[in-house]
Each structure stands twice: as structure tokens, then as C-alpha cells.
Amino acid sequence: MLKMFGRSLKLRQVSAGGCNACEADINVLGTIGWDLGRFGIQYVASPRHADGLLVTGPVSKNMELALKKTYDAVSEPKIVIAVGACAISGGPFANHEQVRSGVDAILPVDLYIPGCPPHPLTILDGLLRLLNRLDKQT
Amino acid sequence: MNVLNSFALLANGEALDWNQIPEYSLSDFIRNVSEELELGARMVSFFALPEGSEKRLVAVLALDSSSVLCVSRSQPFSGSFPSLTPKYPEAHLFEREIYEQYGLLPLGHPWLKPVRKNLNVIQDPKNFFSVEGAEIHEVSVGPVHAGVIEPGHFRFQCDGEEVLHLEIALGYQHRGIEEALLGGPHRLSVYQIETIAGDTTIGHSSAYAQALEALAGVQAPLYALWVRAIALELERLANHTGDLGALANDVAFIPTSSACGKIRGDFLNLTALLCGNRFGRGMVRPGFSPIDCEPKRLALLSDRFEQTLRDALQAVGWFWDSASSRARFEQVGSVETSMAAKIGLVGLAARSCGLVRDVRFDHPTGWYRFAQVPLAVWPDGDVFSRAKVRWLEMQHSGEFLKEQFNSPPEPESAEKITRLAPDKLAVSLIEGWRGEICHVALTDSEGRFRRYKVTDPSFHNWMGLALALRNQAISDFPICNKSFNLSYCGFDL
Numbered sequence: 031m032l033k034m035f036g037r038s039l040k041l042r043q044v045s046a047g048g049c050n051a052c053e054a055d056i057n058v059l060g061t062i063g064w065d066l067g068r069f070g071i072q073y074v075a076s077p078r079h080a081d082g083l084l085v086t087g088p089v090s091k092n093m094e095l096a097l098k099k100t101y102d103a104v105s106e107p108k109i110v111i112a113v114g115a116c117a118i119s120g121g122p123f124a125n126h127e128q129v130r131s132g133v134d135a136i137l138p139v140d141l142y143i144p145g146c147p148p149h150p151l152t153i154l155d156g157l158l159r160l161l162n163r164l165d166k167q168t
Numbered sequence: 169m170n171v172l173n174s175f176a177l178l179a180n181g182e183a184l185d186w187n188q189i190p191e192y193s194l195s196d197f198i199r200n201v202s203e204e205l206e207l208g209a210r211m212v213s214f215f216a217l218p219e220g221s222e223k224r225l226v227a228v229l230a231l232d233s234s235s236v237l238c239v240s241r242s243q244p245f246s247g248s249f250p251s252l253t254p255k256y257p258e259a260h261l262f263e264r265e266i267y268e269q270y271g272l273l274p275l276g277h278p279w280l281k282p283v284r285k286n287l288n289v290i291q292d293p294k295n296f297f298s299v300e301g302a303e304i305h306e307v308s309v310g311p312v313h314a315g316v317i318e319p320g321h322f323r324f325q326c327d328g329e330e331v332l333h334l335e336i337a338l339g340y341q342h343r344g345i346e347e348a349l350l351g352g353p354h355r356l357s358v359y360q361i362e363t364i365a366g367d368t369t370i371g372h373s374s375a376y377a378q379a380l381e382a383l384a385g386v387q388a389p390l391y392a393l394w395v396r397a398i399a400l401e402l403e404r405l406a407n408h409t410g411d412l413g414a415l416a417n418d419v420a421f422i423p424t425s426s427a428c429g430k431i432r433g434d435f436l437n438l439t440a441l442l443c444g445n446r447f448g449r450g451m452v453r454p455g456f457s458p459i460d461c462e463p464k465r466l467a468l469l470s471d472r473f474e475q476t477l478r479d480a481l482q483a484v485g486w487f488w489d490s491a492s493s494r495a496r497f498e499q500v501g502s503v504e505t506s507m508a509a510k511i512g513l514v515g516l517a518a519r520s521c522g523l524v525r526d527v528r529f530d531h532p533t534g535w536y537r538f539a540q541v542p543l544a545v546w547p548d549g550d551v552f553s554r555a556k557v558r559w560l561e562m563q564h565s566g567e568f569l570k571e572q573f574n575s576p577p578e579p580e581s582a583e584k585i586t587r588l589a590p591d592k593l594a595v596s597l598i599e600g601w602r603g604e605i606c607h608v609a610l611t612d613s614e615g616r617f618r619r620y621k622v623t624d625p626s627f628h629n630w631m632g633l634a635l636a637l638r639n640q641a642i643s644d645f646p647i648c649n650k651s652f653n654l655s656y657c658g659f660d661l
């Protein structure tokens with residue numbers, strides 16, 4: 031399946047209860063300094079156009095439904111990438127009753143990218159590794 | 169009677185004994201607060217806390233022109249209280265919050281809804297203001313938006329292209345920060361403070377440090393104050409640069425948008441040069457400075473800073489040179505000065521409406537007592553004005569930082585804070601890049617947090633965005649929104 035996404039991966043980002051720094055460094059990859067598009071990776075507006083989700087935040091209960099609906103709207107096959115300590119395990123908000131303490135509490139996760147927030151390089155590294163494109167580039 | 173007698177006075181970054189704060193019956197308390205607001209005080213914080221089986225209200229007001237804060241509290245009561253909102257709209261969200269957090273009913277509140285917890289009620293279509301009529305249609309957006317951006321729900325009542333009313337419903341990012349702080353400071357507390365709003369890490373962690381220092385009766389070393397001021401202005405520069413780029417992007421002026429996207433990162437990298445993290449995590453701690461910037465690193469920082477600032481001013485300069493782009497910002501999304509004052513706008517949104525309001529100027533603490541940043545104010549209240557104030561602030565913060573890099577105080581060793589005084593209340597204001605950040609901390613008899621009230625500038629300012637949209641074309645929503653660039657997570661806590 032990942033082979034299929036190797037040359038073109040479209041991701042829908044969903045922010046679910048974090049502090050917005052993860053989103054900020056996800057956005058950075060789209061700027062001219064990084065130009066994520068050259069790797070065939072792009073953030074898209076509609077989940078219908080997406081091959082998967084890039085989720086940040088611990089999944090606040092108030093975002094649970096919206097996240098599930100967005101996931102359901104992505105057609106199969108699809109992947110889920112959890113970006114940041116929050117999305118992995120709840121981060122600084124782990125075990126608060128208002129959150130689900132990580133994306134894998136409600137969705138199957140294919141890739142975890144650690145950091146609080148992860149450096150843009152770390153996110154890029156994760157995405158390229160997932161697509162098995164790191165060796166070819168270096 | 170002088171109304172001020174009914175309040176305890178304190179300066180920003182100070183603490184008072186809880187029982188020094190005058191206590192009034194509910195009706196006298198409300199009357200005193202309204203009289204003070206009538207005389208021109210500004211509502212900085214207004215919250216409830218439990219007292220046995222009952223609740224108590226606490227109000228913190230600011231007299232900006234005399235650099236004084238005043239606090240008063242009601243006697244414990246239960247049930248309801250007379251709403252201040254009909255006369256003083258700046259109280260509207262505070263009262264909704266009190267209602268949501270503690271079930272106290274503000275009688276006469278014109279638009280009583282929960283704020284962030286009870287999402288089912290907040291987002292129920294029945295609970296939105298709606299305009300009726302054959303020509304009217306409603307546009308509903310979110311919580312998941314089209315970009316990489318935080319979640320929120322917006323409902324526009326439109327007559328054709330024209331927005332008659334916008335209502336903003338938030339709460340999707342609610343993760344229980346205030347609750348988690350109770351009984352603290354815990355080991356996690358400082359990390360939660362740093363992530364109230366990730367783009368305002370320095371602002372919130374400085375407010376926290378200042379509050380704890382007041383509660384512990386500790387003076388942070390000058391060196392720590394210097395580091396905080398540098399970090400705060402770097403945070404401002406990074407965000408203002410990013411915002412001006414985003415605004416340029418929304419009117420398709422690509423040169424500024426492309427360059428600013430990168431330069432914003434260059435500013436963040438300067439923060440990382442100081443503390444190892446682009447957002448300033450770990451940079452500010454109560455009582456001391458974890459950062460010791462040795463002369464070599466300072467010289468590097470200062471060199472890189474000058475280059476980055478030059479790049480930033482040049483890139484934004486291209487935008488101002490393009491008359492057709494500039495014109496897109498003029499007379500769009502206007503908020504009148506009187507309206508801005510009424511709803512209690514803070515920070516750059518307030519200064520863009522001609523209000524002279526800046527914590528660094530009105531209630532200076534820390535390094536800002538020794539080194540001043542000139543105030544930036546622009547009168548028009550529109551998107552142009554908010555862009556202009558950012559531009560002026562970039563220049564002011566730039567000059568300020570260049571000077572400060574030349575005059576670092578000697579690093580001193582200092583103790584970490586281990587104990588807070590019992591039964592004290594501290595008020596701590598910091599002018600973050602969006603505006604006034606307010607932390608009010610109250611300790612119990614053991615010196616643990618009995619209440620920790622956080623007010624992000626966005627809490628005051630979301631209403632500003634809603635009003636800015638009135639009678640605007642809905643297609644102008646993106647630039648109006650970017651011109652405020654408010655925080656969802658800072659609001660949702």
C-alpha cells in the first residue's frame with residue numbers, strides 16, 4: 031500500500047486538542063525553505079482528496095467526533111500519522127479526563143512522529159521513511 | 169465614598185494576602201465593580217471559586233493610566249448574580265465562563281451559552297443567533313477547516329455576499345488545563361502552561377513565572393528578566409512576520425508571503441539558538457534563568473538577528489510598496505474605537521483601533537521597567553490597521569532587541585522556587601504578541617493552587633473578529649480572520 035503512495039501522498043491535517051505548535055511546524059514544511067511538494071507530499075483541504083490523516087493533539091473529547099468523521103471521509107486504503115507527543119500519548123495533557131490521550135485510542139495509527147513539537151526535519155524524516163524514500167534521496 | 173476603597177490595590181506582578189482583599193455582599197460587590205467600570209476601569213479577570221458548598225466571585229480590574237490593578241471579592245453565595253454584561257459588554261464571556269464552570273447564573277445576560285466544555289450545547293444549531301428572511305442564508309464552517317489550522321465552528325448569517333452576523337463557537341481544543349493546575353504547582357504544570365498556546369509559549373510561561381515569584385516573595389535575577397524580554401520580543405517578531413506573510417498570501421501577493429514564511433522560521437531558530445527549542449520551551453522558569461547565553465553565542469545571536477530583521481523588513485516592505493495589495497486591506501473588517509473599548513479588546517487588535525493599551529507600557533514589569541518599547545497605535549480599526557500595527561511593532565521590537573543585545577546583565581545564580589506562601593493571590597500580566605495575558609493565582613493554606621485563572625488575549629478578542637465581519641463580504645473572512653489570528657487552544661484551555 032505504501033508503494034502506491036510513494037510518488038504522491040496527499041494528507042489531510044486534523045488538529046485535535048494540542049497547543050498548535052505541532053501544526054505550526056507542519057505548516058513550515060510547506061514553505062519555500064522546505065518545499066514539501068517536491069517529494070510529492072501535499073496537504074489537502076478535503077478528506078476526499080486525501081490518502082490519509084496527519085493528526086496532532088491528544089484528541090480532546092470535543093474533537094473526537096470530528097476526527098472520526100474526517101477519517102471516515104477518507105477513502106480506503108488510508109493511513110494515519112500521529113505527530114507530536116500529544117498525538118502519541120496525550121503529551122502534557124495525558125490522562126486528563128477531557129482527552130483520549132493519543133490518536134490510537136480511536137484510530138489505527140501507521141506512523142508516530144515524536145517531539146513537542148517535532149522539528150520540521152523530524153516530520154519530513156518520518157514521512158520519507160514511511161514512504162521508503164529516504165535511501166534513494168541520500 | 170471613593171469606590172476604590174472597596175478594592176485592594178496592587179501592581180502587576182504583585183501578591184496580596186487573600187484576607188486583605190475586601191469582601192462585599194454580592195449586591196455591593198456587583199455595584200462596586202460596575203461603578204469602577206463606569207469610571208473607566210477595564211476588566212482584566214472575573215471568575216468564581218468554590219467556598220465550602222457555596223461560590224465566590226473575584227474581579228480584577230485595571231486602571232491603565234495609573235498603572236494600578238484592583239481586586240475585590242464577593243461573600244460566598246449560591247444561585248445567581250446580576251449580570252454586568254448588558255451595561256458592560258466586556259464582561260460577557262467572563263460571565264458565560266462563570267456560568268459554565270460553577271453553575272452561577274448571570275441574571276439578565278443577553279446571550280448565555282457555555283464557552284468551551286459543553287460542546288453539545290455550544291454547537292447545537294438551535295443555540296445560534298439566526299437571521300430570518302427569504303433572502304437570508306446561513307454558512308456554517310468547521311470545526312475542521314480547509315487548512316492546517318485549529319478547529320472552531322463559525323456560523324455566518326448572510327444576505328447574498330454580505331455577512332449580517334457571525335457567531336463563533338469554540339471548545340474543540342479543550343483539554344482541562346485550569347483543572348489540572350489545581351493543587352499545583354505539579355511537576356507537569358510548567359509544561360502545561362507552556363502549551364496553553366504553543367505560539368505564545370514565552371508569553372504564558374513568563375506570566376506563570378511572574379505569578380509564582382510574587383507568591384513566593386522572590387525576585388528573579390535581572391539576567392532572567394533580560395532573557396525573558398528577549399524571548400518575548402523574538403516571539404512577537406516571529407509571529408508578526410508569519411501573520412503579515414499569511415495576510416499577503418490571502419490577497420495573492422506571493423513575494424511577501426513566500427519570504428515571510430521562511431523568515432518566521434529564522435526568528436524561531438534564533439529562539440532555538442538560545443534554548444534549543446524553536447518555540448521557547450524550557451526558556452522561562454520561575455525564580456531563575458535556565459539559559460546562560462555566553463558572549464560567543466550572544467554575538468552569533470546578535471549577528472543573525474540583524475540579518476533576519478533586515479530580511480523581514482525588506483519582505484514586508486515589498487507588500488507596502490504594492491498599492492493594489494495595500495488597497496485590499498483598507499476599510500475591510502473595521503471595528504470602531506468605541507466598540508473596541510466596550511467589548512474590552514486587548515493587544516494589537518485594540519491598538520489597531522486607536523486604543524492605547526499595552527501591558528509593557530501601562531503595567532511594566534521585569535526588564536520593561538528599565539528598557540522601554542515604544543507603543544504602536546493606528547486609529548482605523550480595519551485589516552490595514554492591524555497589519556500596520558504589526559509592522560510598526562516589528563520595527564520597535566527590532567530596535568529594542570538590538571539595544572538589549574549590547575547590554576546583558578551579569579548572570580547570577582538563583583534558587584528554584586520550592587514553596588509558595590499560603591493564602592495569597594497574585595495577578596500577573598504579560599503583553600504577549602497577541603495582547604494581554606493574565607494569570608491570577610490563589611494559594612490555599614498549604615501554598616498549593618486553590619485557583620489558577622488563565623486569560624489568553626484571544627478570550628477578549630474573538631468577539632472583535634465577529635464584529636469585524638458585520639456587513640462585510642463573506643469572501644473577506646480570510647483576511648479579517650488572519651488580521652486577528654486568534655488562538656483557539658489559548659481560548660479553549
Ligand code: SF4
Pocket residue numbers: 047048049050051052053086087088113114115116117121122145146147148363366
Ligand atoms: S506535542 Fe507538544 S507541541 Fe505538539 S501539540 Fe502537543 S503540546 Fe503542542
